[in-house]
Amino acid sequence: MNVALQTGLFDYIWIQFYNNPPCQYTGTTASIDNIVNYWGTWTANINATYFYLGLPAAPEAAPSGGYIDPSTLVTQVLPAIKSTSKYGGVMIWSRYYDLLSGYSTAIKSSVLNYAHLPGIKPLSSII
Template sequence: MATQKTLTLLSLLLTTLTLATLSITSNAGGIAVYWGQNGNEGSLADTCSSGNYNYVILAFLTTFGNGQTPVLNLAGHCDPSNGGCTGISTDIKACQGQGIKVLLSLGGASGSYNLASADDAQQVADYLWNNYLGGSSSSRPLGDATLDGIDLDIEGGGTQYWDVLAQKLSQYSQQGNKVYLSAAPQCPYPDAYMSAALNTGLFDYVWVQFYNNPPCQYSGDATNLINSWNTWTSSVPATSFYVGLPASQDAAGSGYLPPDQLISAVLPSIKNSDKYGGVMLWNRYYDLSSGYSSAIKGSV
């Protein structure tokens, strides 16, 4: 029979191994992907059932603010103007049932959006709450599903009041349904449009776009990307950060980072950050054709 000393040593060893396992698990990252801008990328349900993603961001609400009637643009998937997108609610719920968070992205590279005042930001926040989040409306474009949060991909439309929008949206979390906030800034720091919003400290996820920006993207060498990552994670008070990448060479004008280089040259340098969250991919269509997420999933 084992002595008390041996049992104590075994207990300490098991405790150490357990803590080590928990530590490894806590450093594991996830993959976020944008969906909605190509009718050939498959359904939202198929995207989630692939098992590759932890977050799916619906792209985009392209028109809003400044008195404009909000417009949802999901490319070839459905037409929200005639209620054709309400069926997606079933897919959203299926994704959430698998533990995947589904967010709506505002903005994008093209569109008509602008916040004219703090009151305008409040009105947009109210609209989002009632039409996509935990509120109620007779004209919810995506049906009765409650999205998990809002993503800001603001690449135009002025620099003011995005912080107010973030604050107003975060206040809805106090009503029982957590409203997750994410943002997709360009990698040059600080972001030209969302700097004030990001500095509120309200954002749960920041997926920095390390592409189409040569000074801070991969270009055969990862130094500039890693330096930019360090600047973002040390300067912005967000919960977690993600490396935003094109899922194939065709997905962006520049900045494509091959999966093997991501795994060998980038991840070892950034995963030691306590703000490391994982990888964001643009977008599901390109990932479906390239298999990028499948190639990196085991290493993220």
């Protein structure tokens, strides 16, 4: 996959920041720092236009870990990555768990940053 990503042929990259111990949230400040650091590594080393922070919508959606409660995401993680030039938004896994938990509704107003993305519509405009 790394070889493909290095081609520069991808405009959008959705990174799974869960079920992936090196860069997933574990409930500590250090893990928030890890997320931000890995975000920086991805965005600096891959030639793509926008990157999306992939997160589970509920703890059950990521059995190996990485769930970030909406409050922590909005107050501690998003402020650190939204200011980067390659921030595209947040990807939620999965729609099923999102419907059960209301995760996207809880974070929506803090995530919205799509005005500069041609052709990309927020989920609320699709559903």
